[in-house]
Amino acid sequence: MSSSADEKLKDILAKVLLLDESKISDGMSRKGVKEWDSMAHLMLVSEIESAFEVTMDDDDIMEIQTVGDIKKTLKKLGITI
């Protein structure tokens, strides 16, 4: 279960941020990824929300700095990842 959720997230991250799926790690951060600007951040959130059928809290969205943060937010919303 959790691995398929992980793959779903990786697919979105890879496509939105132009990353190689195999290189995506929890530590990847907004500062370290050139494509991760504010427009891409909104896109990322929107795609994740519709893929996982959740709505993130605006404060949480602002605080997301890394891939790990995204997972943390998803866990908070009851997603096993």
Add this chain to the structure above:
Amino acid sequence: MDSKEASQKQRELISSQLEQLLDQVRKEPTHLNYWNVHKRIQKLDLDALKVQDEKRIRVALLSSFTIDPLSIYIDIKSRLAQLHPEIYVASFNQYQQEILDENSRLYAFKPDVIILAVQADVLLNENVYSEFVKLSDVGQYQTEIINRFQALLSTLTARTNALVLVNNFMVPSFTPFGILDNKADSGFRSFFYGLNERLADVYKKSRQVYVVDLEAAASKHGKSRCLDPKLYYRGSFVFSESFLPVIADEYMGYIKALKNLTRKCIVLDLDNVMWGGIIGEEGIEGIQLGNDSPGNAYKDFQRVLLSYYNRGVLLVINSKNNPEDALKAIREHPHMLLREKHFAAIRINWQNKVQNMIELAKQINIGLDSIVFVDDNPREREQMKQSLPQVLVVDMPSSPFLYRQTLENLNDFNVLSLTEEDKKRGEMYHARKKREELRESISSLEDFLKSLEIKAVIKKADEFSLPRIVRMVNKTNQFNLTTRRYTDAEIRKMKEAKNEFEIYGLQVSDKFGDEGIVGVAIIRKEPKMWTLDSFLLSCRVIGRKVETAFLAKITADAKEQGVSRLVGEYIPTPKNAPVKNFYSSHDFKELAQEGNLYRWKLDLIKFTVEMPEWMEVKNE
């Protein structure tokens, strides 16, 4: 030498990378893929590609909301239409500043197309929405919005020749009046309907400003799906992911029309397209076509085809069948809406459809890139796509119930102005078929021409003929002496400058029908000398010597005004070989060549151009 080869290799590599990326959205047109492909295309070294000017398009997006995502769709959809777009997105809600400041980046960008997308909300005082029920004179708010638009757009159109696409307003689903909206003196929805009507009226005659029907596009898509509240409140995105491709297609209709990517002809299969079943097996009584399901779906499909025909799209048949069986159905079936006279050409045989297609294009003299192919058989479609990629092959759904909708959704037949010639085009092609039959029955060309009873009307350009003249100047390739292209605005200026220019239109008819305006000449005038700046003829009338009549009339007019010399200009292109000997065959003498420009002169004191005797020429 090596570096030349290397750069050629480099270009091929970039082109193939671009195609691969576009394939990703062709196969799976999701929002995520559009985003991804768009980003990756931006990283390619596109400047290294050699692109013809006519394939380039510069689009500026101005908006009261976040419009960046629309630029992704316009960019990729333009590329899918073989264009090379350059897109400028103005900063968020800076549309007024960009228009008003003549040094803005908008004008520096030199756009060909400007998309202006503004919501009604931002044009009205915030309280208008909440206080609407209490307002007494809502008409004044309509006037206020229209006036603001007009002021902005008149500034914009004064500073640029770009095509301006301004959307109308989405009529809200909600109304505070509830079920009484259209009983109220000024209902909330009625307010927007009225506003849209007034906006359309203001620009009805404009050749530069087009009002894009956002309201209709939104209704088609479903208004509740047009806006994603999360994206709207968080980022001021007004168009949802699912609506973006729909509205982008709406804009692409205009862009394709501007770039002459208009399709002109629908080539149709018969069995399971025009009717259900196989005529060769089931016979005229057995095929499905009529007022009951599924025959009514086929009949309805023919109705759309007929509506396209009536506005100038040519219909052609390309079918594997016994011609007698199929023609019998077309002529005699009581529910056929399309009869022989509606088809510009018919190929019913057992030949390969690709071969038929090539011959058909030649016969009616249009490019493969003007053709749409409709066939229920996926194998035929695939073969057509592979062999003739210029042809637009429609992915027909398997159910005939969806045929009509599929055809209605094509946005490839658009033109920026509909001329009288467009509406009559189908009839003209039918007349042409008849004319060719006559030609085959008469052996001498002269006798044939006489028997046609050709009438030519040669007139100076006026408001009625101008749209057609502009179109011809920009589209004619073969019988075109100089292939100079002029915009609508440029030609209008010439028309006004009566002492410097003369613009003629040639209209031709014969006993089979009226061809409409088929020739254009633009003259540059000096006191003693007239120069043929442009002289062109539609390929429809080549071979009937109407060009001689046209030239004879111009010569006569020149003499009448005391001109002693007529100079003809000629610029060779890969396509205009048919006119190579035009001047020499009319007694012109060659002058010195200037680069690519050849000049010929006719001494009007000694020579003249005789009017062909079998032709009746009317002056008006």
